[in-house]
Amino acid sequence: MIKDDLVRLRALLDQTVERGEDRLPPEPKLSDELGISRGRLRTLLKRLESEGEIWRHVGKGTFVGPRKLIDSNPVAVSFSxxxxxxxxxxxxxxxxxxxxxxxxxxxxxxxxxxxxxxxxxxxxxxxxxxxxxxxxxxxxxxxxxxxxxxxxxxxxxxxxxxxxxxxxxxxxxxxxxxxxxxxxxxxxxxxxxxxxxxxxxxxxxxxxxxxxxxxxxx
Incomplete structure (x- = not known):
């Protein structure tokens, strides 16, 4: 069921953050880890992206969190x-x-x-x-x-x-x-x-x- 697949994918997001990382594995590896097809994985990723839980950059990968719309380097852009x-x-x-x-x-x-x-x-x-x-x-x-x-x-x-x-x-x-x-x-x-x-x-x-x-x- 898609709900169960979403639960597993969101758990993987948590594990990624816990490791201090923000980029997910490539789609082939991710689909193998979750035990789902590439088509199902893309459907899940599209949903999470629409909800702001991940963002994707062509040529760079899929990242956890909302899209970085401005330079988010805390040194370059300092907000108190x-x-x-x-x-x-x-x-x-x-x-x-x-x-x-x-x-x-x-x-x-x-x-x-x-x-x-x-x-x-x-x-x-x-x-x-x-x-x-x-x-x-x-x-x-x-x-x-x-x-x-x-x-x-x-x-x-x-x-x-x-x-x-x-x-x-x-x-x-x-x-x-x-x-x-x-x-x-x-x-x-x-x-x-x-x-x-x-x-x-x-x-x-x-x-x-x-x-x-x-x-x-x-």
């Missing part, structure tokens, strides 16, 4: 933690509000699937990947490709700032974090109800709580 937090607070509540207006039942089903998997996440690394998938699903539900591109750019930069802080605070603790899962669920419920004001407020409160957990800011 405060820059990232302010950008998230400015952008993501608006994305949640627009998602409440434009989301489809399929969009909400994807968010619900993320929430369900987060409750069963066996590790913080796995939980973080699902957290990224959920936030991107909200961005994708806006049906605005420019805003989705902005979100992907922000997500790329977060990997050089907030992600390291998350690792410092939570380490290898098993996920999920029940209070954060509850905050996520409230945002998704507001989107489900097509309540843009509620979705915007709840997302802003979620990011405020995250800021407090990571940096003790109140």
């Amino acid at each position: 933690v405060d820059d990232i937090l302010q950008a998230r607070t400015a952008l993501e509540p608006q994305l949640a509000a627009l998602a409440a207006i434009h989301s489809t039942p399929e969009d909400v089903a994807e968010m619900d699937a993320c929430l369900a998997e987060m409750k069963l996440a066996p590790s913080m690394l796995h939980w973080k990947r699902l957290d990224e998938r959920l936030h991107r699903a909200i961005a994708q539900a806006t049906r605005n490709n420019l805003l989705l591109t902005l979100y992907d750019t922000l997500r790329t930069q977060m990997k050089f700032t907030l992600d390291s802080r998350i690792d410092q605070v939570f380490g290898a603790e098993p996920g999920p974090k029940a209070d954060t899962d509850s905050e996520h669920a409230q945002v998704v419920d507001a989107i489900r109800r097509h309540d843009p004001a509620g979705a915007e407020t709840l997302m802003r409160e979620h990011l405020f709580q995250l800021r407090g957990k990571l940096f003790g800011l109140r």
